[in-house]
Amino acid sequence: MIRVPTLFLDVKRCKKNIEKIASKAKKQGLEFRPHAKTHQSLEVSKWFREVGVNKLTVSSLKMAEYFAEEWDDITVAFPTNILEIQTINKLAKKIQLNLCVENFEVLEYLNKHLEHPLGIFLKIDSGYNRTGIAVDNFKLINTLLLKIRKQKSLEFKGFLAHAGHSYKCRSKEAIEVVHQKSKKQLLLLKKRFKNQYPHLIISLGDTPCCSVSEDFSGIDEIRPGNFVFYDLTQNIIGSNDLNEIAVAMACPIVAKHADRNEIVIYGGGIHFSKDRIDDPEDGIIFGRVVEKKGASWGACVPKMFLKSLSQEHGVVSVPKATINDYNIGDLLWILPVHSCMAADLMKEFHTVDGEVFSMM
């Protein structure tokens, strides 16, 4: 019985999401190195094995350590944190570890302290402007490549980009534009360095581009992560339909305020995170209520959304006509705005059949 906020996973939807991207990768001849930061679960990662995946992406060395229990080829898609050299050495001894590098200092540091060989991706900024080397900064790229060549324990793997600016899109067409531009930049880089490095990999990452585009010609590897569950943010971007969202939070109703058409749930920022979307119709929202349906959940209930979150409280806006359909002690099922953050907070997934999947 559910008594407190509980994160549910619809395994069927999740496996369908995995199958969708795996099929696309296969069809396009792409290596599929899914990002595990959304599910952070060895159990969920097994479903990727079932579709032929044998390598992962993670966002921290801690996450790499966790997955290295069962996976032997892991890329850490985060700028290398030299302070964690002990963990890097431990992992590099055990598995094929690939790190992302974007500056000379890190290569110098690895040169002095690395004890086992590993792969290096140069992180390229294809327009997101968060991390990475500007795609046309050939001077820096050449300096770094020269430094890598000089060190026996470093193997240059290729160029890795995350077109995170696709998160600003609000349509499939806009996502396609970001993808094509990002792809074009990376392919120019590939062309330039292909002779020198015939095996170099061009690795692209984000869920919107990988969900929407059907054109990955010239790309070698994709690394999306969020698609495993999707969420309201990806839906508003244009990546997925609402019925592809594979996680929902069940939250007890603890108070009702019919005078202002609000229900208060046990379920707050420590469950959903404070991530928000600015919905064109409903304004700033933190989640959407769905109908409970059989072994899963159904459509979104119109005009029923999380309008604010405190630490443990959530305030749900409810249409006047239906507020009396809900009672204290009932559960509301709510799609999260950002499934990665909600999962990270909840630390486990439940299924309606009573199974529990553990996380990192």
Place this chain on the structure above:
Amino acid sequence: MIRVPTLFLDVKRCKKNIEKIASKAKKQGLEFRPHAKTHQSLEVSKWFREVGVNKLTVSSLKMAEYFAEEWDDITVAFPTNILEIQTINKLAKKIQLNLCVENFEVLEYLNKHLEHPLGIFLKIDSGYNRTGIAVDNFKLINTLLLKIRKQKSLEFKGFLAHAGHSYKCRSKEAIEVVHQKSKKQLLLLKKRFKNQYPHLIISLGDTPCCSVSEDFSGIDEIRPGNFVFYDLTQNIIGSNDLNEIAVAMACPIVAKHADRNEIVIYGGGIHFSKDRIDDPEDGIIFGRVVEKKGASWGACVPKMFLKSLSQEHGVVSVPKATINDYNIGDLLWILPVHSCMAADLMKEFHTVDGEVFSMM
């Protein structure tokens, strides 16, 4: 050695914050029932014992269970979640448990399922409009009081309010206005029910009002929580000076982008939470960099703040003139926007002396 994002606690500042509110409570003849949701730590709660505190407030039954190991008088300042009746019964057997009630259904449910006596506070809405009974809804208040009187195991404790609308204030004067209005409403309620319930308690809660006001005449109990650490949100509201903030996150620098005056740290939404403030000068920010200083930290570095957060990345805006003072592998010390959420995510506090305080 710090290798990953780490939440530090300045014990001296924290104890000073505790002492400040404890002294005020003593001076004003108030019961002090501090909220433990910010620190969530039995070890930190001991420092309240040292200033004579013997009762706590919490925001969940789970938190009540944790603190019931060492505290025997706990109020759960959250609408009663009837689905957790087993936990309620377990706690009511062990300690003086007080619950908040604002609707008839909960009293009916407790009437049927409660196995041990407990105290009831009626939750009053003094203007925040999140939870609670409207302060002038005497019909509902009387109905609930009648229901409580009929049940031997329920003891009416008093009226409890949380003037959370003080969080919209941006000056001490504005906070004082919210406090006086809220206080006035609660005192009218006290006057009305005092004859019938001579021992009724008026309990007020929020950190801004409890930090700023010196006038609690007629109030019986205060329950602030965040003041134990304070944070940038409380500072912008007007509750505290920046040098009273008792927690800071140490984060490794992993990338630098001098061309756009940005440093990238290992430290993201899973460490700080995605809580934000809209600063009049710097816009939306997620944290502020402070100078490292001796066994603690010093003043905020002007114009150096967290401008965006991803799951594990933080992007810090840095003045052009000083960006070359920072190197890959250095630590940045950052004041959180919301200390409750950051602490909930980090699960432990470190001191510069190497002590570690565990949390729930």
